[in-house]
Amino acid sequence: xxxxxxxxxxxxxxxxxxxxxxxxxxxxxxxxxxxxxxxxxxxxxxxxxxxxxxxxxxxxxxxxxxxxxxxxxxxxxxxxxxxxxxxxxxxxxxxxxxxxxxxxxxxxxxxxxxxxxxxxxxxxxxxxxxxxxxxxxxxxxxxxxxxxxxxxxxxxxxxxxxxxxxxxxxxxxxxxxxxxxxxxxxxxxxxxxxxxxxxxxxxxxxxxxxxxxxxxxxxxxxxxxxxxxxxxxxxxxxxxxxxxxxxxxxxxxxxxxxxxxxxxxxxxxxxxxxxxxxxxxxxxxxxxxxxxxxxxxxxxxxxxxxxxxxxxxxxxxxxxxxxxxxxxxxxxxxxxxxxxxxxxxxxxxxxxxxxxxxxxxxxxxxxxxxxxxxxxxxxxxxxxxxxxxxxxxxxxxxxxxxxxxxxxxxxxxx
Amino acid sequence: xxxxxxxxxxxxxxxxxxxxxxxxxxxxxxxxxxxxxxxxxxxxxxxxxxxxxxxxxxxxxxxxxxxxxxxxxxxxxxxxxxxxxxxxxxxxxxxxxxxxxxxxxxxxxxxxxxxxxxxxxxxxxxxxxxxxxxxxxxxxxxxxxxxxxxxxxxxxxxxxxxxxxxxxxxxxxxxxxxxxxxxxxxxxxxxxxxxxxxxxxxxxxxxxxxxxxxxxxxxxxxxxxxxxxxxxxxxxxxxxxxxxxxxxxxxxxxxxxxxxxxxxxxxxxxxxxxxxxxxxxxxxxxxxxxxxxxxxxxxxxxxxxxxxxxxxxxxxxxxxxxxxxxxxxxxxxxxxxxxxxxxxxxxxxxxxxxxxxxxxxxxxxxxxxxxxxxxxxxxxxxxxxxxxxxxxxxxxxxxxxxxxxxxxxxxxxx
Numbered sequence: 001x002x003x004x005x006x007x008x009x010x011x012x013x014x015x016x017x018x019x020x021x022x023x024x025x026x027x028x029x030x031x032x033x034x035x036x037x038x039x040x041x042x043x044x045x046x047x048x049x050x051x052x053x054x055x056x057x058x059x060x061x062x063x064x065x066x067x068x069x070x071x072x073x074x075x076x077x078x079x080x081x082x083x084x085x086x087x088x089x090x091x092x093x094x095x096x097x098x099x100x101x102x103x104x105x106x107x108x109x110x111x112x113x114x115x116x117x118x119x120x121x122x123x124x125x126x127x128x129x130x131x132x133x134x135x136x137x138x139x140x141x142x143x144x145x146x147x148x149x150x151x152x153x154x155x156x157x158x159x160x161x162x163x164x165x166x167x168x169x170x171x172x173x174x175x176x177x178x179x180x181x182x183x184x185x186x187x188x189x190x191x192x193x194x195x196x197x198x199x200x201x202x203x204x205x206x207x208x209x210x211x212x213x214x215x216x217x218x219x220x221x222x223x224x225x226x227x228x229x230x231x232x233x234x235x236x237x238x239x240x241x242x243x244x245x246x247x248x249x250x251x252x253x254x255x256x257x258x259x260x261x262x263x264x265x266x267x268x269x270x271x272x273x274x275x276x277x278x279x280x281x282x283x284x285x286x287x288x289x290x291x292x293x294x295x296x297x298x299x300x301x302x303x304x305x306x307x308x309x310x311x312x313x314x315x316x317x318x319x320x321x322x323x324x325x326x327x328x329x330x331x332x333x334x335x336x337x338x339x340x341x342x343x344x345x346x347x348x349x350x351x352x353x354x355x356x357x358x359x360x361x362x363x364x365x366x367x368x369x370x371x372x373x374x375x376x377x378x379x380x381x382x383x384x385x386x387x388x389x390x391x392x393x394x395x396x397x398x399x400x401x402x403x404x405x406x407x408x409x410x411x412x413x414x
Numbered sequence: 415x416x417x418x419x420x421x422x423x424x425x426x427x428x429x430x431x432x433x434x435x436x437x438x439x440x441x442x443x444x445x446x447x448x449x450x451x452x453x454x455x456x457x458x459x460x461x462x463x464x465x466x467x468x469x470x471x472x473x474x475x476x477x478x479x480x481x482x483x484x485x486x487x488x489x490x491x492x493x494x495x496x497x498x499x500x501x502x503x504x505x506x507x508x509x510x511x512x513x514x515x516x517x518x519x520x521x522x523x524x525x526x527x528x529x530x531x532x533x534x535x536x537x538x539x540x541x542x543x544x545x546x547x548x549x550x551x552x553x554x555x556x557x558x559x560x561x562x563x564x565x566x567x568x569x570x571x572x573x574x575x576x577x578x579x580x581x582x583x584x585x586x587x588x589x590x591x592x593x594x595x596x597x598x599x600x601x602x603x604x605x606x607x608x609x610x611x612x613x614x615x616x617x618x619x620x621x622x623x624x625x626x627x628x629x630x631x632x633x634x635x636x637x638x639x640x641x642x643x644x645x646x647x648x649x650x651x652x653x654x655x656x657x658x659x660x661x662x663x664x665x666x667x668x669x670x671x672x673x674x675x676x677x678x679x680x681x682x683x684x685x686x687x688x689x690x691x692x693x694x695x696x697x698x699x700x701x702x703x704x705x706x707x708x709x710x711x712x713x714x715x716x717x718x719x720x721x722x723x724x725x726x727x728x729x730x731x732x733x734x735x736x737x738x739x740x741x742x743x744x745x746x747x748x749x750x751x752x753x754x755x756x757x758x759x760x761x762x763x764x765x766x767x768x769x770x771x772x773x774x775x776x777x778x779x780x781x782x783x784x785x786x787x788x789x790x791x792x793x794x795x796x797x798x799x800x801x802x803x804x805x806x807x808x809x810x811x812x813x814x815x816x817x818x819x820x821x822x823x824x825x826x827x828x
Contacts, residue, residue, distance in 0.1 A: 011627070011629070012453075013440065013449075013450045013451065013452075013453065014440065014444075014627065014638075015437045015438070015440045015441035015444065016437075016627075016629055016636070016638065017629065018432065018434070018437060020432070023429045023430075023432060024429070026427065026428060026429045027429035030428075030429065035427075036427045037427065037456075037457060037459075037462065038427075038454065038455065038456055038462070038466075039426075039427065039454070039455035040452065040453070040454050040455075041452065041453040041454075042451075042452055043451060045451075048451065048452070048473075051473075052452075055469065059462075059465075213425070213428065213430075215425070215430055215431065222430070224428075224430065279721075281700075284704075284707075285703050285704055285706070285707025285708070285712075285716075286695075286700030286701065286702070286703030286704040286707060286719075286721065287700070287704045288700070289699050289700030289703075289704075289721040290698075290699055290700040290701045290703075290704045292699070293698075293699025293700060293721070293723065294699070294808070294809065294812075296773075296774070296775055296776055296808055297776065298699075298723075299723050299724070302723060303723055303724045303726070303727060304720065304721040304722050304723035304724055304727040304731075305700075305720070305721050306718065306719070306720045306721070306731065307693075307700065307703040307707070307718040307719050307720070307721070308718050309707065309712075309713050309716055309717055309718040310713070310717045310718055310761075312717070312761075312762065313717060313718040313761060316760065316761075317718075317720065317731060317760075346730065346731075347724075347726075347727060347730075348726065359710075360710070361710055362710055362711065394708070394710055395708065398708075
């Protein structure tokens with residue numbers, strides 16, 4: 001089965017806004033065994049939208065329209081899809097009554113425009129919207145001799161997700177041919193994309209019945225594996241077999257096999273051991289603390305730390321000796337270690353992290369170029385320092401540095 | 415003039431990857447007076463890609479294909495566009511020689527697949543790629559009686575941007591009807607979207623020759639204005655007139671009229687005054703420091719600060735009295751003020767910020783619900799505290815809190 005996702009709205013054709021709903025829908029469709037073969041983005045023009053709908057009807061089995069269901073003149077999805085299907089729109093008295101109630105409750109005046117939200121494509125099922133005024137529509141049936149499923153969903157992600165999960169997912173599953181699909185994701189850090197592929201390609205290439213995709217992001221590689229078999233158990237077994245072989249090959253370079261982020265993994269380990277972490281950050285300027293505290297419950301293992309941009313603060317908050325800063329410079333192995341040790345002591349944490357480096361784009365020198373970062377991890381057993389030279393711009397260098405620091409904690413606790 | 419952007423690659427039809435090049439291209443096309451009327455995303459299938467190309471040729475004047483120019487069997491853009499145009503592909507001996515040189519230099523073996531990168535649509539101009547092996551193509555000329563401009567650009571953003579800016583932008587400008595377009599962006603904080611629209615709609619609606627768009631993000635509203643006239647000066651004058659009236663209406667709620675972010679504005683003010691800032695963050699966990707230090711040169715005005723997740727650190731790093739924490743709780747007006755004053759003193763900064771609140775999703779209580787945040791700004795003149803109750807999830811609450819804190823600094827320095 002093949003799907004097309006159509007996102008509607010002139011704002012999606014500006015430089016400022018992007019459709020993200022399709023990523024969410026694609027994930028669910030893939031799990032039902034439906035491939036997305038086209039995504040189309042079209043503005044609020046009835047003619048263009050009707051043409052796009054007709055094209056989609058000719059090439060896809062499942063067609064999902066996102067947006068354009070509101071009460072304004074620009075909301076034309078109902079009309080255009082009805083045109084493309086050659087079906088009339090009918091005003092639904094129950095929906096009219098519901099709109100009247102909704103507006104009366106809020107003390108608003110119902111305008112004729114608002115009433116278009118009660119228009120339903122003939123034969124369609126109305127999908128109530130608990131989070132907004134725009135209802136969705138499910139249109140089934142044959143089109144030019146082929147069975148089609150057509151969904152009209154609202155654009156706001158919270159409305160779309162609730163409607164899709166609660167009212168479409170099970171119904172889609174029951175209408176689609178039963179598929180037994182299993183997926184797994186491995187996340188890897190500390191390895192480049194081509195190095196990683198060179199090591200794992202010889203393995204996954206022998207699993208021709210498992211679809212494997214490598215995705216490289218900043219400081220992280222993801223391996224996505226998908227298998228489709230007669231039964232889910234069989235599909236699961238094949239991806240599991242592949243995962244096992246890849247984990248054997250890559251060892252502790254794999255940090256997650258269930259989709260967790262590096263900060264989540266580090267959080268689990270710290271919580272499991274009942275120990276705490278503190279961080280003194282110079283060039284990452286709080287990004288490491290921000291990542292760690294982005295997780296609810298992180299106060300159980302992350303006590304806090306200091307953003308020690310100035311030398312004075314390196315001394316005041318993390319006890320880095322002034323003479324050390326003078327002798328070795330703020331970006332040095334010695335200062336990284338002192339930051340980690342100092343912040344560990346000052347915060348009374350089990351582990352302390354120190355990061356110092358040149359994030360750029362300015363401030364580099366031949367000896368200490370942009371991208372040079374020292375990462376230190378202090379514990380009862382002593383202090384480990386790792387020097388890295390990261391490529392890319394300020395944002396990338398800072399991200400890479402936090403990946404490296406988190407990975408040091410992970411490896412320490414593994 | 416109307417454009418269609420076609421992004422090619424099966425990975426863009428997965429839940430994991432999204433085309434972002436089109437946002438960049440749209441911005442430039444808009445400035446040339448070209449509207450983007452469709453965006454299409456299609457996988458690595460020659461048949462589908464050819465159909466998409468034919469459809470685009472029938473409905474747009476400028477068609478930009480992104481990706482699918484590499485050396486693998488999945489790279490089919492050249493073939494498909496040639497098919498759609500009914501033109502042959504010719505192997506370019508100069509490109510073959512260049513590929514041979516490139517591979518010899520790196521000590522790689524040239525495979526027959528690699529040579530397809532030397533195939534050129536008959537009559538097209540080759541666009542060299544200084545950042546990669548895939549050259550781009552510019553195809554001009556009439557198609558079914560109408561003048562078309564067709565660009566084939568590589569997918570990696572750095573390659574696409576360099577090629578577009580250096581080799582396409584001026585040539586496009588010279589081929590397109592001369593347009594005189596002026597744009598402005600106003601950024602606003604401290605106001606909801608509907609409140610903002612209620613105040614500015616009566617103004618911008620009288621400027622029917624200026625296209626105004628309101629975009630609402632987390633803690634920030636953007637007003638985009640665009641005018642097209644006989645001359646650039648005339649267009650500029652109209653958007654400037656509108657901007658002036660809106661700035662008059664909104665006063666200091668407008669924080670930027672040139673696209674700068676709130677942290678950039680705060681940075682400018684601090685630098686202009688030659689003063690410094692420090693921050694003690696509890697619930698924002700380093701996000702404020704991260705935003706401030708994301709800008710190169712921020713060490714000139716941001717000395718650093720502390721992430722004081724635990725009460726012990728609130729006392730140790732920001733001198734918050736233990737009895738105050740006991741009496742009022744960590745999330746209180748008093749503690750916010752003490753954090754701001756303490757961190758200002760400890761960091762020897764001109765201004766000190768303190769943030770404490772309940773980011774959620776857990777940790778809320780009837781008296782101190784999720785979303786409650788206290789923001790304090792300490793200076794020589796005293797300490798100001800603002801209490802806010804933010805909606806949304808942890809990520810949103812934390813973002814809103816940093817917007818509020820930055821805005822307090824902006825207003826202080828204005």
